[in-house]
Each structure stands twice: as structure tokens, then as C-alpha cells.
Amino acid sequence: MSIQKLIDSLQKHINLNRQEQEMLTDFLVLKIIKKKQFFLHEAQIAKEVAFVVSGCLRSYSIDQNGFEHILQFAPTGWWITDMYSFISQQPTHLNIDALMDTEVYLLSRQNQLQLFDKIPKLERYFRIITENSLVGSRQRLIDNLSLTASQRYANFCTTYPTLIHDLPQKLVAAYIGVTPEFLSKLRSGVAKSKKS
Amino acid sequence: MSIQKLIDSLQKHINLNRQEQEMLTDFLVLKIIKKKQFFLHEAQIAKEVAFVVSGCLRSYSIDQNGFEHILQFAPTGWWITDMYSFISQQPTHLNIDALMDTEVYLLSRQNQLQLFDKIPKLERYFRIITENSLVGSRQRLIDNLSLTASQRYANFCTTYPTLIHDLPQKLVAAYIGVTPEFLSKLRSGVAKSKKS
């Protein structure tokens, strides 16, 4: 069953007995998001956080010139939402959509907070997950401030060796923070590599 | 007493009784970090997280060209550490030092984890604090990807109206991600403002 993927993720950090697992399951909703459909759209409120069982989601913002900036890819085993909107229940400025048909478990903020009271170990799990996300987000900031585009591209290739193959280049460009044209230039080796 | 600043911060999110407050206090160490002294230095391990009672700390990384990039300012009421090193107990790549004489409470990771078991409400507090940090970090990433230097400077002025006055410009530059020379150009209005 697909719930096993989620249980596996939990067991990496905490131990739930059968009963607790079942209680958790009661608070989740399984949903299919088809390719190009939105899980969350600008100005909506992020009522839920999603755990990806299969497929892949991405979150991105659109700037005032219409350019997309990808914040996160969420392949199998990842959680995704707009944390700002999720915790404040204010309208989001982000979009989250599916890069391919994707199966997710949805957990509403309400249910999450209830679960934290009923099963404190789950609060621990999310505390740990959030700590890890913060580390990732900070590191990405550092990379954007410190590295050249070609270094960021090299990073991406080693960090997401899977994604790099079955992802259109324009999405890679929107993640590392360059135009598709410039990424193309980088890949063709025209741009001097600055000792990568 | 200076511990009151910390208690105030806690009470915004959780309720601790007298006994719990005292237990917490037993796990904290009060320390003074004098101006320009380090709380954390590259290659050390972040054994503790610091709560700033008075003064101001800053965390920054140094890139391969020797440029400093400031990740966070921590004035009164803020927590600061390198989360990566703190949770993994691996050597940090960051530096954290004092911009002025600063008084902090230190909480070691060991003590923190023990407190989480003894007072689950504290795990809740840090879960919330970490969620908020993640929101801030993500927003800063978006700003760096979407905004021009002059827009980021304007943002900084409205977000940290206090800091902007008593902070040398070179530190502001190292935060918004430009050279001090260019920030100077921005401030003198020479650079076209791109309707910001």
C-alpha cells in the first residue's frame, strides 16, 4: 500500500505503533494530482501539506516580470506546501503544480495540530523535518550569494542526478536562477567555466 | 532579570509554569560575547544555540574569493546558530560574531533534546520558531531571485529600520548581496531605480 512510503519516512525519525499509524492514517487524504494541475495556486490558502508518494511536484513564485523561480522540487518521499500560508492561513504568493501525474497524502493544518496533541512523536517528526528544510534553504541562499551560474548548475547535477535527466532544461534554469538561453550557453561550454 | 526576555519569547507561543521555567533555566548558561568576538567559527562544531538578551550577533559565510555573505542578524529576542552544524554536530562552514557587546543564553543541543523529552511544550516552541525561520529563509531566497539590488535595499530599510541606522553600510551590502561600492552608488541615486 502507498501509505507504506509515508510510514517509512516517519520511522527514520520516530517509532509509531500500529495504533498510532492507524490514527495518523485517519487524518490523511489520498489524492491524485494530474500533470500540470495545481496543488496550490497564488492567492489561495495552503490548507494542507502534501507528502508525495509517487510523481513530482514543484513550488515556484512568479515575479513582477512574469518570470518563474522554482523554490523546491518534491519527488517521492518529500513534503511540500507553502509554509508561510500553511502556518498563517493567509493567501499564498506561490504556485505548486505537478510535473507529472502525482499521488499525494494531504494533511490539513488543523489535523496536523490535533495530531501534535494526540501523538507528540509526530510533532517531533515535523520538528526534525522542518529543521532539515531550514538547513537546505539556508544552503541554497548561500549558494546563490556565493557561486557563479555554472557552479550552481554543476551543484544541481550532482544533487539531483535523477531529476536532471527527465526534467526540461527550462525548469533547471528556473531553479538555478538563470534564463534558459544562458543555461544553454553554459551547457555548450561557451561560457568560461571559472574552474567550475 | 535578563532571563525574563527569554521567558517573554516563550510565552508568546506556549505556557510554562514556574517549575518548568526553573527547569529550563537550569539548562541554560548566560554568557557575554564582546564586540568582534566569535560565538562560532568556521570548522568548529555548533554545540549550542544562542538566545540574544541584548546586543547583536550576525552569521555569515566566506566564499572562495574571500567575500562575506551575511545570513542573519540576531538582535535582542532572536535565536541564532548554524542549524546544519547544530543538528548534525558536524563542523560548520559559517562564522557567528558580535557586532557589539552581546549578552546571550546558551542552550546545548544535548540539553535541548533532553528538555524536549522533559517538557514537550518546549519542543513545540522550537517547532514553531523553526517554521518561522523557514518562512523567512524562503522569502529571502525569493527576494534574491526576483528583485534588483535597489529593491532589496529598499526592503532592508523597511524590514530593519532600527539596524539600518547603527550598522556600517558594508554590512548592509554584505546582507543584500552587493559590493559596498555598488550600495554607495545606489544610495547616491546614480543607479536608475527601476520603479521601486
Add this chain to the structure above:
DNA sequence: CCCATTTCTTAACCTGGGTTATTGTAAACA
């Protein structure tokens, strides 16, 4: 299987912000 749409590449040109250098100014400290 074909046509429409999206994605990728290339190339000429442009610009936001960096680099280097100089000069002025203001704290810190002896």
C-alpha cells in the same frame, strides 16, 4: 501520423552590478 505548440540552440547586442583605484572622512586607540 501530422500539425501545433513547446522547448532548445545560437548569435549579436545590452546592462546591472563588479573591479580597481583614489581620495576623503571618521572612529579607535595610544
Add this chain to the structure above:
DNA sequence: TGTTTACAATAACCCAGGTTAAGAAATGGG
């Protein structure tokens, strides 16, 4: 009180990466 050290301003020049445009290649949906 002078002097050393750090900070800020300005200016001339430079370059990583963006912009525009146009054709080639891949994709996909009917």
C-alpha cells in the same frame, strides 16, 4: 592629540548573465 585603521564616496572601465530574435528540434494531443 596625533596617528592608525576602518569606512564611505566617486569614477572609469569590465564582465557575467540578460535580452531579443529567429530557426531547429522535440513533444504531444487529436
